[in-house]
Amino acid sequence: MGIKLTLIRQPTVPLEAEVLCPDTLADCSADEIAQLTIYHGKRQLPLSDFFEIEGEKSDEIEIHGDLKKVRWIGRGMSRGRLKIQGDVGMHLGAYMRDGLIEVKGDAGDWIGAEMKKGTIRIDGNAGGQIGAAYRGSRRGMRGGLIHVTGSAGLEVGMRMRRGIIVIGGSTRDFTGLQMKGGTILLGEGAEIRTGAWMNRGTIISLKALEVMPTFGIAIRQFTPPFMPLLAKALVSEGITLPENKSFDLYNGDLAVPGRGELLVLSS
Amino acid sequence: MLRITGGKVYDPANKIDGQIKDLNIDADGKFSDGQCDSRTIDATGMIVMPGGVDVHTHVAGGAINFARAMTPEDHRRTQAFIRTKTRRSGLGGMAPTTFATGYLYAGMGWTTVNEAAVPVLSARHTHEELADIPIVDKSTLTLMANNEIMLDQMEAGEYERARDVVAWYIWAAKSYGVKAVNPGGVAAWKWGGDARNLSSPIEGYNKLTPGTIVTQLARICDDLGLPHPMHLHCNDLGAPGNIKTTLDTLKHLEGSRAHIAHSQYHAYGGDGWETICSATAELAEYFNSHPNITTDAGAVIFGDTVTITADGPWQHLLYKLTGRKWGNLDVENETGCGIVPYTYRPSNLVNAVQWACGLELLLLIQSPWQVFLSTDHPNGGCFWRYPEIIKLLMSRDFRDECIKKLPSNIKNKIVLPEIAREYTLMDVATSMSAGPARALGLKQKGNLGTGCDGDVVIYDQEDDPGEMFAHPRYVIKAGEVIIDDGEIREAPDGREYIAKPFYDPATNDFMRPLFEDCYTMQFENYPVEIERVHGASIHDCKNDQDS
Amino acid sequence: MGGKVTCTLGEVKQRADFIIYWGGNPAECHPRHFSKYTLMQKSKFLPKGRKDRTMVLVDIRETKSVKASDIFLQVRPGKDFELITILRALVKEQQVTDEQIEETGLSREALNDLVSRMKAAKFGCMFFGMGLSMTRGKHMNSAALLTLAAEMNAFTKFVAMPMRGHGNVTGADVIMRWQTGFPFGISFNRGYPRYNPGEFSTIDVLVRGDCDAAFIIGADPxxxxxQPAINHLKRIPTIVLDPHITHTSKLARVHITTAAQGIAAPGTAYRMDEIPMPLKPALKSPYPSDEEVVRRINEAIAKKPFWLPEGSMPQMVTEQV
Structure with a gap:
């Protein structure tokens, strides 16, 4: 049996709870879990002050409640499964090393920031800086998959190096900013400055979007040979790509100068 | 006030080499002959040394503060100081915050630091920052070798004017001495150029050469009776084959006192990045036959750091080589600085040569009174890694182990593997404390004799010198126990040493029009008021000369 | 990957023969900038003063500063980032089409002319204002101009500087950096400084309602x-230190009147180039200085129990579990 945590009162200021992570909880008895430290603003409190706890010693964890103000859940997790019912706050799965996070609800900024491996699935909308590099870091996510069914915010995949980000809806500005590798798939396009200053990597948009003036058109009506492979890889994640579509391929960002690829579904 | 009994004392200034000796510190925080009857520390079986003195570091001011802003990624992964009742919060790492700087230095037994590069224009800022560095005593050096008002006097052959100008600036900045960085080269950088040859006129001048600046500035420091001689960062830093420039520079210094900063960066042979090799043997030989000159190693330690130096042209090159972040700040009329994060790797041949060169200089220069422990923090590595260098100096076996990790083609490029010398505790105490204190002219530091400042570090004797020096059992500053059983107990404010050289009172009137011509602030607002310096302790140069 | 290449204003005064103002209106917002630093001054290196200097103004509309400029480039609103990015490409001789250039509202001729002038300059300086740094793209717009300036050093000397204002904002930034390592957007809730603009920056904290008290000095948020940020300030206990009645003091629970800095209270202010200037008050004030009020609040807090319970130590948030 897994562990089930339910939020029993709303935090009035952000609640930082990096202990809500399979790596930490898996070895804890119910009493130990209740005594884990969380930070309500500057106050250090036991987890049981905010959560009702059922179960113990498991890396299968379910968390219920409106967790919008709860940050750092699943920080650096390397195994197991986190299921979240409800909205969740910033830094979900940051520095993740493996395992699975599933959210039924919306997520905040910085989910999967600088993650290395594992999967994050958001059945809802998410904030900005998904899979991004923290300020000043040279690299964002280095592997793994982030799938957001809804829309997302600014700087999605900023400086990512490897791995895949799939956004079902649309994203805001600077998607793939300074990207160094990996793949971003955009179901409903993006606002502006997509792929700005990218060096390498691939951004695929299934809807027309505004292309930066420093991207050159390489080929129109192009069927990328890797699409079937990508489609196959994503099927197991429950993502289906449209088949036999052709794309316009742009290269950039010339300002760097970079060799990134921006594929936009041909109209 | 405090009594330390039974310890093995290493006090090079008084030729005490491991004898058991009791120390007494009086209520004024100075060593005394009389017995004090308050707290006694039983140091039986422990090692007792004078508190460390860093002759060359960059811990406060515009440049390091620029570096802090540029490296949030390092702040995230570094050791944090959590706020407690006696300690404010801060961050360690490549460019530590002010409070953390004090805790880190004191935490490894260093009690005096010399901030080696202050532009007068932002000296007010540097002093405000130094006031926020607790525990340690501090001094600062004013950047002079590219000051255009001074250079113009030298170009015109007005030596005495140039000397008055230097003295005026030192007092305006409330600093302790003169730092010369890449003489003429920073001035040329302001047009994107550099000065790499001692005998060619520098850009913008007809006859003034870097060599003339070096000779005259060294003489000025001597003539002014400054406690610390000219502190020189030679031209051509970091370039393969720069040993020629360095030796040429040293020849321009014959007859004067001088301190050569971070000489590791100036001791390379070869003619390119592929052929770079150590030329430390030649440089060490020069030091061995010229006791008038001291130096600090500027040793390199493998790992991440951020390089900051007034040497703008070198930093632009480093930015191009690394493709990482670059900060640059040119200061009107005076100097400039560049900031580039950097990682020294053992697998990188050039870095490996640099690593060896620093240790070679420390080992090949025979007198530890002439060569001091430094990494040119943060350029070669962070100051809190000094214990690792001490371990390398004290153990040939450990050196051999580290040499094995270097690229195989390093053979014939370095001499480190052949050096058998191992530092004794007396050598360490000289190189980390007594020697730099003497070079700085801080007679009350690095010395456990009567009347000197009661700055002491006490170590539990351990087999691993790296561990031993990283974690002192007690650190005492002016008689106050700062580190007690390895924990920070107190964080009092330190003092700041300032030199007051004599200058012709007419210099003020001479400076005013020149100043208004090239600066952008009111002449009256430029000198730092003495009330703005916390814990100021003024060294009157004139009196010193007379005595 | 970026950084910042800058200098003090005296360097501009003495050397800059090529000046770009981007997204700012110095004629009205920094009225002494032209005369003291950038345009009118003569120097050893620029003996003819204004005649030896070229000034380019880039803005989305004509302002009073246009009259002072040699070249005015009117960029289409919201296209600053694109324009700077195109310039970065052109400087490196990358191919950008006419159509792509024209999206920014400028012609290829104008940009080619600008690039060749930039490369031919002996000492170039770019100043940028809130028209760049506070419009869509924000920090990335500033980063773009700073990067362009850094990259120009492959050809000639170039520097960049933000046109900062609003009292001593630079001073706050400088001191936060030496005490905490970060300029702004800092949280101390774990007992040590953490930085994340967007998470801990004031507007974001207020808009999300993440704080339960506010203490405001030298600003009128x-x-x-x-509006959502202001609404939150109204909800929570807000304390304001200010010499005047302000929008914020009206909504605050507590307003402590203080002496005006520089007029009736001494101290240090940092200029936009981070040069510290002593403030010498000309008048006396019956009110205490900000510093004194903060010191007394600190002393009062020190008498209360320490914020950390005895024996507890917060953990750092790092990559390590």
């Missing part, structure tokens, strides 16, 4: 911040 009630007049400048978005």
């Amino acid at each position: 009630g007049g400048t911040m978005p």
Whole structure:
């Protein structure tokens, strides 16, 4: 049996709870879990002050409640499964090393920031800086998959190096900013400055979007040979790509100068 | 006030080499002959040394503060100081915050630091920052070798004017001495150029050469009776084959006192990045036959750091080589600085040569009174890694182990593997404390004799010198126990040493029009008021000369 | 990957033969900038003063500063980032089409002319204002111009500097950096400084309602911040230190009147180039200085129990579990 945590009162200021992570909880008895430290603003409190706890010693964890103000859940997790019912706050799965996070609800900024491996699935909308590099870091996510069914915010995949980000809806500005590798798939396009200053990597948009003036058109009506492979890889994640579509391929960002690829579904 | 009994004392200034000796510190925080009857520390079986003195570091001011802003990624992964009742919060790492700087230095037994590069224009800022560095005593050096008002006097052959100008600036900045960085080269950088040859006129001048600046500035420091001689960062830093420039520079210094900063960066042979090799043997030989000159190693330690130096042209090159972040700040009329994060790797041949060169200089220069422990923090590595260098100096076996990790083609490029010398505790105490204190002219530091400042570090004797020096059992500053059983107990404010050289009172009137011509602030607002310096302790140069 | 290449204003005064103002209106917002630093001054290196200097103004509309400029480039609103990015490409001789250039509202001729002038300059300086740094793209717009300036050093000397204003904002930034390592957007809730603009920056904290008290010195967020932020300030106990009645003081629970800095209270202010200037008060004030009020609040807090319970130590948030 897994562990089930339910939020029993709303935090009035952000609640930082990096202990809500399979790596930490898996070895804890119910009493130990209740005594884990969380930070309500500057106050250090036991987890049981905010959560009702059922179960113990498991890396299968379910968390219920409106967790919008709860940050750092699943920080650096390397195994197991986190299921979240409800909205969740910033830094979900940051520095993740493996395992699975599933959210039924919306997520905040910085989910999967600088993650290395594992999967994050958001059945809802998410904030900005998904899979991004923290300020000043040279690299964002280095592997793994982030799938957001809804829309997302600014700087999605900023400086990512490897791995895949799939956004079902649309994203805001600077998607793939300074990207160094990996793949971003955009179901409903993006606002502006997509792929700005990218060096390498691939951004695929299934809807027309505004292309930066420093991207050159390489080929129109192009069927990328890797699409079937990508489609196959994503099927197991429950993502289906449209088949036999052709794309316009742009290269950039010339300002760097970079060799990134921006594929936009041909109209 | 405090009594330390039974310890093995290493006090090079008084030729005490491991004898058991009791120390007494009086209520004024100075060593005394009389017995004090308050707290006694039983140091039986422990090692007792004078508190460390860093002759060359960059811990406060515009440049390091620029570096802090540029490296949030390092702040995230570094050791944090959590706020407690006696300690404010801060961050360690490549460019530590002010409070953390004090805790880190004191935490490894260093009690005096010399901030080696202050532009007068932002000296007010540097002093405000130094006031926020607790525990340690501090001094600062004013950047002079590219000051255009001074250079113009030298170009015109007005030596005495140039000397008055230097003295005026030192007092305006409330600093302790003169730092010369890449003489003429920073001035040329302001047009994107550099000065790499001692005998060619520098850009913008007809006859003034870097060599003339070096000779005259060294003489000025001597003539002014400054406690610390000219502190020189030679031209051509970091370039393969720069040993020629360095030796040429040293020849321009014959007859004067001088301190050569971070000489590791100036001791390379070869003619390119592929052929770079150590030329430390030649440089060490020069030091061995010229006791008038001291130096600090500027040793390199493998790992991440951020390089900051007034040497703008070198930093632009480093930015191009690394493709990482670059900060640059040119200061009107005076100097400039560049900031580039950097990682020294053992697998990188050039870095490996640099690593060896620093240790070679420390080992090949025979007198530890002439060569001091430094990494040119943060350029070669962070100051809190000094214990690792001490371990390398004290153990040939450990050196051999580290040499094995270097690229195989390093053979014939370095001499480190052949050096058998191992530092004794007396050598360490000289190189980390007594020697730099003497070079700085801080007679009350690095010395456990009567009347000197009661700055002491006490170590539990351990087999691993790296561990031993990283974690002192007690650190005492002016008689106050700062580190007690390895924990920070107190964080009092330190003092700041300032030199007051004599200058012709007419210099003020001479400076005013020149100043208004090239600066952008009111002449009256430029000198730092003495009330703005916390814990100021003024060294009157004139009196010193007379005595 | 970026950084910042800059200098003090005296360097501009003495050397800059090529000046770009981007997204700012110095004629009205920094009225002494032209005369003291950038345009009118003569120097050893620029003996003819204004005649030896070229000034380019880039803005989305004509302002009073246009009259002072040699070249005015009117960029289409919201296209600053694109324009700077195109310039970065052109400087490196990358191919950008005419159509792509024209999206920014400027012609290829104008940009080619600008690039060749930039490369031919002996000492170039770019100043940028809030028209760049506070419009869509924000920090990335500033980063773009700073990067362009850094990259120009492959050809000639170039520097960049933000046109900062609003009292001593630079001073706050400088001191936060030496005490905490970060300029702004800092949280101390774990007992040590953490930085994340967007998470801990004032507007974001207020808009999300992440704080339960506010202490405001030397600013009037009630007049400048978005409505949701102001609404939160009204909800929570807000304390204001200010010499004047302001939008914020009106909504605050507590307003402590203080002496005006520089007029009736001494101290240090940092200029936009981070040069510290002593403030020498000309008048006396019956009110205490900000510093004194903060010191007394600190002393009062010190008498209360320490914020950390005995024996507890917060953990750092790092990559390590």
